Amino acid sequence: MQVLINVPDNLPQVIIQKHIKQLEQNLVKEARKIAKKPSKWALLAEKVDNNPVHLEGYSEQLKKDMQEFRENAKF
Secondary structure: OOOOOOOOOOOOHHHHHHHHHHHHHHHHHHHHHHOOOOOHHHHHHHHHHHOHHHHOOOHHHHHHHHHHHHHHOOO
């Protein structure tokens, strides 16, 4: 999502960028706090990433598929 913020022209660009980054970080922190439990797909991805043994040989292909999805997905 994009948000348009009007800022006076006489403010230094460095300060504006600093506060924008802080705002972004705060929004992410707040969103993580209110987020409910992860989806079943997020849990599965985490499980595969942490312990691929249970997939009995399919873990490498699944990791490749996940990486390909990350690289090509457009949201």
